[in-house]
Amino acid sequence: MQSRTPAPRATGRPRSATADAAILAATRQALVELGWSKLTLGDVAARAGVAKTTLYRRWAGKNELVVDAVAELFDELELPDRGTLAADIEGVVLQFARILDRPEAKSGLMAVIAESTRDEVLRERIRESIVERQKRLVLEGRARAEQRGELPPQPDPEEAARTVDLIFDVVAGAVVHRTLVSAGAADEEWVRSFTRVLLLGLTSAQNPAGSV
Numbered sequence: 223m224q225s226r227t228p229a230p231r232a233t234g235r236p237r238s239a240t241a242d243a244a245i246l247a248a249t250r251q252a253l254v255e256l257g258w259s260k261l262t263l264g265d266v267a268a269r270a271g272v273a274k275t276t277l278y279r280r281w282a283g284k285n286e287l288v289v290d291a292v293a294e295l296f297d298e299l300e301l302p303d304r305g306t307l308a309a310d311i312e313g314v315v316l317q318f319a320r321i322l323d324r325p326e327a328k329s330g331l332m333a334v335i336a337e338s339t340r341d342e343v344l345r346e347r348i349r350e351s352i353v354e355r356q357k358r359l360v361l362e363g364r365a366r367a368e369q370r371g372e373l374p375p376q377p378d379p380e381e382a383a384r385t386v387d388l389i390f391d392v393v394a395g396a397v398v399h400r401t402l403v404s405a406g407a408a409d410e411e412w413v414r415s416f417t418r419v420l421l422l423g424l425t426s427a428q429n430p431a432g433s434v
Contacts (some may be wrong), residue, residue: 241270241272241276242280244270244271244272245266245267245270245272245276245277245280245287246287246290246291246294247270247291248266248267248269248270249261249266249287249288249291249330250291250292250295250326250330251269251326252265252266252269253288253291253325253326253329253330253333254325254326254329257329258288258329258330258333261284261288262284263277263278263283263284263287266287285334285337285341285344285347286344286347288330288333288334289334289344289347289348289351289352290351291326291330292326292327292330292331292334292352293351293352293355295321295324295326295327296318296321296352296355296356297355298317298321299314299317299318299321299356299359300314300317301313301314301359301362301363301366302314303366306370306372307363307366307367307370307372307373307421308417308418308421310363310366310367311363311393311417311420311421312410312413312414312417314359314363315393315397315408315413315416315417316408316410316413318393318394318397319397319400319401319408319413322397322398322401322402322408323401323408328402331398331402332402334348335348353390353394356390356394357386357387357390360386360389360390360393361386364382364385364386364389389420392420392423393420396416397416400412
């Protein structure tokens, strides 16, 4: 099903952050209790205590609403400062895995990814609302590691951007596959092993002259 044309932004009263938060929380609750197929905007509106028209003024349809509800979960991610790049990565990956283990994250993310294979507009919303927003963690981690002298700076902005994209894809892809596809445990032992492999790859990629 294709996404509906986004509704024009209302020119009347400003959006209520409280109402938005209630709607997104109600969406996640409905995902857990009803699942993707049975979730409706009417049910979400009733749970949130708002009119159905309020939802349509904010979201074009169910797909977009679920993306934003899931994206809000990932906004909880923070990069801890544990003193080393390896420890920082382990900390944020463990947070990511715990979020993906939540029922509302599992059902919501898998559903919108499946729908996005037939809907380019939805795919772009996933990129903007989830992928691009969470690349902040990679940028923050690289900057901190460079300050510590753990990674060399990348003066070329285009090359630096490509590196950020690659790191994000590797981390997100591995954790999503581990938790949602293979259904393995992304526990501390797995996260340590993954981080070691990731850092060996980063070191080799950025110091090719030192490789054997």
